[in-house]
Amino acid sequence: xxxxxxxxxxxxxxxxxxxxxxxxxxxxxxxxxxxxxxxxxxxxxxxxxxxxxxxxxxxxxxxxxxxxxxxxxxxxxxxxxxxxxxxxxxxxxxxxxxxxxxxxxxxxxx
Amino acid sequence: xxxxxxxxxxxxxxxxxxxxxxxxxxxxxxxxxxxxxxxxxxxxxxxxxxxxxxxxxxxxxxxxxxxxxxxxxxxxxxxxxxxxxxxxxxxxxxxxxxxxxxxxxxxxxxxxxx
Numbered sequence: 001x002x003x004x005x006x007x008x009x010x011x012x013x014x015x016x017x018x019x020x021x022x023x024x025x026x027x028x029x030x031x032x033x034x035x036x037x038x039x040x041x042x043x044x045x046x047x048x049x050x051x052x053x054x055x056x057x058x059x060x061x062x063x064x065x066x067x068x069x070x071x072x073x074x075x076x077x078x079x080x081x082x083x084x085x086x087x088x089x090x091x092x093x094x095x096x097x098x099x100x101x102x103x104x105x106x107x108x109x110x
Numbered sequence: 111x112x113x114x115x116x117x118x119x120x121x122x123x124x125x126x127x128x129x130x131x132x133x134x135x136x137x138x139x140x141x142x143x144x145x146x147x148x149x150x151x152x153x154x155x156x157x158x159x160x161x162x163x164x165x166x167x168x169x170x171x172x173x174x175x176x177x178x179x180x181x182x183x184x185x186x187x188x189x190x191x192x193x194x195x196x197x198x199x200x201x202x203x204x205x206x207x208x209x210x211x212x213x214x215x216x217x218x219x220x221x222x223x224x
Binding site: 097 | 114143145151152153154155166168200202212213214215216217218
């Protein structure tokens with residue numbers, strides 16, 4: 001069982017659509033991070049959220065950390081083919097133990 | 111500034127053999143963490159090294175080991191390879207301890223065990 005559950009596992013949408021992916025846990029995290037990974041490369045950090053209820057925006061991407069610091073969401077507005085990739089959430093459990101979700105594989109078709 | 115480099119990028123081994131993977135962190139980074147990524151299990155934490163000391167260890171058997179050198183470069187060793195060890199092995203470096211700090215990932219070493 002994953003400590004961090006991500007949904008959906010796979011998502012295929014058309015360019016211009018909006019989407020939301022979720023990262024949920026029954027555990028509290030001191031911080032949560034979102035990464036994007038493209039084929040043949042390692043994950044690249046998109047954002048870190050630290051405070052419960054925090055919302056961060058990165059261009060068309062909006063990240064939210066749940067009030068109880070157990071869950072997070074990533075919303076993409078007007079998705080583009082360049083957004084295609086594996087989106088991973090990761091949290092620091094007990095401060096130094098980093099756990100990753102299984103990821104959401106997003107495909108944006110032109 | 112050069113990113114995290116991992117060598118080799120691809121490796122094919124047979125069951126029972128052993129393998130050593132190498133990771134060179136970003137200059138100035140003292141923490142190196144190793145992860146195993148498979149389609150079924152996702153990214154799983156192996157261990158973290160900081161200033162040549164293993165600070166954290168994930169839930170992997172003793173066949174998986176590592177070390178860090180004084181220049182912060184790290185190696186990971188897997189002995190008595192099993193088919194299930196086929197995976198993408200990623201290392202990540204950060205300035206200080208991995209906890210709470212941004213980690214920068216290398217491109218990974220894809221290990222195939224036949």
